[in-house]
Amino acid sequence: MLDGFPDKYRFTNDAEAIKELLAFLKNPQYQRIVVCGHVRPDGDCIGSMMAMYHYLQGLGKEVRIFARHMQMENLLAFLPDGQAPAEEYPTDFAADATVVLDISDPKRVVADFVDVTDRPMVCIDHHATHQPFADLCWVDEHAAATGELLFRLFDADNALTPEIASCLYVALISDTGGFRFGNTSSSALAAAATLVSAGAKPAELAGKVWGNVPRETVEISAHVFSHLHFEMDGAFVWAEITQDIFNAHGGEKNDPDNLSGEMRSIKGVQVALLLREGADGSARGSLRSSGKADVSKIVAPLGGGGHRAASGLEIPGPYAESSQKILAMTRSGLLAQLQSQ
Amino acid sequence: MLDGFPDKYRFTNDAEAIKELLAFLKNPQYQRIVVCGHVRPDGDCIGSMMAMYHYLQGLGKEVRIFARHMQMENLLAFLPDGQAPAEEYPTDFAADATVVLDISDPKRVVADFVDVTDRPMVCIDHHATHQPFADLCWVDEHAAATGELLFRLFDADNALTPEIASCLYVALISDTGGFRFGNTSSSALAAAATLVSAGAKPAELAGKVWGNVPRETVEISAHVFSHLHFEMDGAFVWAEITQDIFNAHGGEKNDPDNLSGEMRSIKGVQVALLLREGADGSARGSLRSSGKADVSKIVAPLGGGGHRAASGLEIPGPYAESSQKILAMTRSGLLAQLQSQ
Numbered sequence: 001m002l003d004g005f006p007d008k009y010r011f012t013n014d015a016e017a018i019k020e021l022l023a024f025l026k027n028p029q030y031q032r033i034v035v036c037g038h039v040r041p042d043g044d045c046i047g048s049m050m051a052m053y054h055y056l057q058g059l060g061k062e063v064r065i066f067a068r069h070m071q072m073e074n075l076l077a078f079l080p081d082g083q084a085p086a087e088e089y090p091t092d093f094a095a096d097a098t099v100v101l102d103i104s105d106p107k108r109v110v111a112d113f114v115d116v117t118d119r120p121m122v123c124i125d126h127h128a129t130h131q132p133f134a135d136l137c138w139v140d141e142h143a144a145a146t147g148e149l150l151f152r153l154f155d156a157d158n159a160l161t162p163e164i165a166s167c168l169y170v171a172l173i174s175d176t177g178g179f180r181f182g183n184t185s186s187s188a189l190a191a192a193a194t195l196v197s198a199g200a201k202p203a204e205l206a207g208k209v210w211g212n213v214p215r216e217t218v219e220i221s222a223h224v225f226s227h228l229h230f231e232m233d234g235a236f237v238w239a240e241i242t243q244d245i246f247n248a249h250g251g252e253k254n255d256p257d258n259l260s261g262e263m264r265s266i267k268g269v270q271v272a273l274l275l276r277e278g279a280d281g282s283a284r285g286s287l288r289s290s291g292k293a294d295v296s297k298i299v300a301p302l303g304g305g306g307h308r309a310a311s312g313l314e315i316p317g318p319y320a321e322s323s324q325k326i327l328a329m330t331r332s333g334l335l336a337q338l339q340s341q
Numbered sequence: 342m343l344d345g346f347p348d349k350y351r352f353t354n355d356a357e358a359i360k361e362l363l364a365f366l367k368n369p370q371y372q373r374i375v376v377c378g379h380v381r382p383d384g385d386c387i388g389s390m391m392a393m394y395h396y397l398q399g400l401g402k403e404v405r406i407f408a409r410h411m412q413m414e415n416l417l418a419f420l421p422d423g424q425a426p427a428e429e430y431p432t433d434f435a436a437d438a439t440v441v442l443d444i445s446d447p448k449r450v451v452a453d454f455v456d457v458t459d460r461p462m463v464c465i466d467h468h469a470t471h472q473p474f475a476d477l478c479w480v481d482e483h484a485a486a487t488g489e490l491l492f493r494l495f496d497a498d499n500a501l502t503p504e505i506a507s508c509l510y511v512a513l514i515s516d517t518g519g520f521r522f523g524n525t526s527s528s529a530l531a532a533a534a535t536l537v538s539a540g541a542k543p544a545e546l547a548g549k550v551w552g553n554v555p556r557e558t559v560e561i562s563a564h565v566f567s568h569l570h571f572e573m574d575g576a577f578v579w580a581e582i583t584q585d586i587f588n589a590h591g592g593e594k595n596d597p598d599n600l601s602g603e604m605r606s607i608k609g610v611q612v613a614l615l616l617r618e619g620a621d622g623s624a625r626g627s628l629r630s631s632g633k634a635d636v637s638k639i640v641a642p643l644g645g646g647g648h649r650a651a652s653g654l655e656i657p658g659p660y661a662e663s664s665q666k667i668l669a670m671t672r673s674g675l676l677a678q679l680q681s682q
Contacts, residue, residue, distance in 0.1 A: 194527070
C-alpha cells in the first residue's frame with residue numbers, strides 16, 4: 001500500500017489517473033519494476049507490456065516482464081531481444097514496484113499473484129468486470145484496449161517514441177480486430193492516427209500481427225473450410241478440428257486464429273461453431289453470432305461464458321460424446337432464440 | 342469546358358480545390374448531375390459515388406449513378422434502393438454536369454467516355470498515374486482513397502451526415518484493406534475517427550464490406566488454399582482458379598477477394614501469384630509481394646502494371662499456354678531480384 005493513497009484506489013477521471021500514475025512511474029524510489037500481463041498474453045497485453053517496458057527504460061529504470069504461456073509467435077518481435085516473458089514472477093529481481101496491465105482479476109496472472117508480491121502495485125485495465133486489487137487502478141471499460149489508456153498516459157507525457165507508438169498500435173489493432181470489432185471508436189482511431197504520426201508503421205505492424213502465418217495453419221484453415229456443416233437453411237454452420245487434424249499439420253501450435261469469426265462471415269449464417277479436440281480428449285467450442293442470436297445464452301447450460309457475439313466453453317471428454325453435447329446445445333439454443341424472435 | 346477556368350484545370354492545392362469544387366457542385370446551373378465511377382467499381386469507388394450522391398441530393402439536385410459491371414454484392418447496400426449503377430451513361434437524363442470519381446483514365450469508365458458527354462466535368466482521384474481529362478481535376482496521389490479527398494471536401498462544407506460518413510468510411514476501409522495496406526496514413530486514420538464521430542459504425546460497415554461472403558466464394562477459397570504450389574523453398578507460392586473451378590461454385594461472380602494478399606501472408610512467402618482463367622480463355626495474374634520483391638517489375642515483360650507490393654496483368658489465351666508464360670515470368674523475375682539483393 002502506498003503512502004498518501006487510500007487502499008485500492010480507483011481513479012474516477014482521466015486527468016487524475018494520468019497525473020498520479022505518471023508520478024508513480026517516475027518516482028525515483030521505484031527503480032526496479034516488474035511489468036505483468038495475463039496468462040496467454042494477446043496483442044493488447046503484449047503491446048501494452050512492451051510500451052511500458054520502453055517507457056520505463058526511457059526513464060532509466062530496470063524492467064522485467066512476466067506473463068505466462070506466451071503463444072503468439074508473431075508478436076515475439078515486440079519483446080526484448082525476441083525473448084518470451086518470464087514464466088514466473090522474478091522474485092530474485094528485488095523489484096521496487098509492480099505494474100499490472102490488461103488484468104481484471106489477479107488470478108489471470110497466477111493463482112496466488114497478490115501473495116507473490118507485496119510491492120506497491122498499479123494496474124491499468126479496460127475490462128468491464130475489473131475488480132480493484134492493486135494500490136492504484138485506472139480502469140476505463142470504454143477504452144478499446146489497455147493500449148488506448150497507455151496512449152493517453154504516454155501522450156500526456158510527450159513520450160511517444162516510434163518504439164512506444166508501434167507497441168501501442170499493435171495493442172490497438174489486436175483488440176479491435178484491425179478496427180473491425182464493435183469496440184472500434186472514434187477515440188481509438190484518433191489514437192491510431194497520432195501513433196502513426198509518432199512513427200508506427202501500419203502495414204508493417206499489421207504484417208507482424210496477422211502475417212507470417214505458418215503453412216500448416218493455412219492447411220488447417222483450408223481443411224475446416226472444406227468441411228463445413230450447414231444446418232437450419234444455412235443459419236447454423238459448424239466444423240471441427242480433431243487431434244488427428246492438428247497432428248497431421250504439426251500440432252496445436254498451428255491452431256488458426258479467429259476461424260469461427262470467419263465462419264460467421266458467410267452469408268446467411270446466424271451462428272458459427274468451431275469445435276476443437278484437446279490433447280486430453282476435452283471438447284472446446286468457439287461460438288460467434290452475426291448479430292441476432294446471443295451466443296452467451298447458448299453456451300450457458302454447459303457452463304460457458306462470454307459476450308453476446310462471441311462466447312466459448314470447454315468441457316471434459318471423451319471428445320466424441322462431449323462435442324455432440326455442445327452441438328446439441330447449440331442447435332437447441334439457437335432454435336429457441338430464432339423461434340422467440 | 343467551363344467559363345472562367347482554363348481547359349483541363351488541375352488544382353495545385355487542397356484549399357483551392359475545395360473552394361472551386363464546392364462552387365461547382367453548388368452551382369444552381371447544374372441541377373441534374375451524373376456521378377460516374379470506373380468499370381467493376383470497388384469499395385472506394387462505390388463509397389465515393391454514394392457519398393457524392395447523398396451530398397448532391399442534400400443540395401436538392403437530381404442524381405444518376407453510372408459505372409459498369411458492379412460485382413461486389415456486399416456493397417449493394419450502399420446504392421440507392423440497393424440497385425446496381427446504370428450500365429450505360431444515362432443520355433436520356435439530360436444531365437447538366439458530370440462528376441467523375443476515382444478515375445485516372447476516362448477509358449476506365451467506357452472506351453469512348455469523353456465523347457459520350459460534353460457536359461462540364463469535374464474529376465476527383467488519387468491515382469499517381471492520373472492524366473487530366475476533366476475540366477477541373479483534384480488529384481492527390483498521397484490520399485489513401487478517393488473517399489479521403491471527398492472527406493476533406495464535405496468536412497470543409499460541414500456536410501458529414503451519418504449517411505455520407507458511412508459511405509466515406511466504406512471507401513477508406515476498402516482501399517486501405519481495413520487500414521492494413523501501405524497507404525494507411527495518419528490522415529486516413531484521423532479522417533476515419535471524424536467519420537465515426539459523424540455517425541459511421543465501424544463494425545457494422547466492416548461487416549457489410551467483408552461479411553456476407555457467399556458460401557460458394559468460401560468453397561473457392563478453400564479449394565485454392567488446399568492447392569497451393571510452393572517453390573524456391575517457400576519464397577514463391579502460386580495457385581490458380583480455372584473456369585472449371587468457377588463453374589463448380591456458381592461462376593465468376595463468386596470470385597473471392599484478395600486471395601493473393603492472403604497467400605502473401607504465409608510465413609516465408611516473398612511473392613504470391615494467383616492465376617485466373619477468364620471465360621474467354623484469357624489468363625489473369627494477381628501478384629503480391631511481402632516487401633523485398635518489386636512485383637511491378639516482375640509483370641512488366643508481359644505488359645502488366647501496378648505497384649511494388651501489388652501488381653497484375655491479363656493476357657489473351659489459350660489459358661494453358663498463357664498461364665505458363667505468367668508463371669515462367671514470375672519465377673525468373675523473382676529469382677533475378679532475389680539474386681541481385
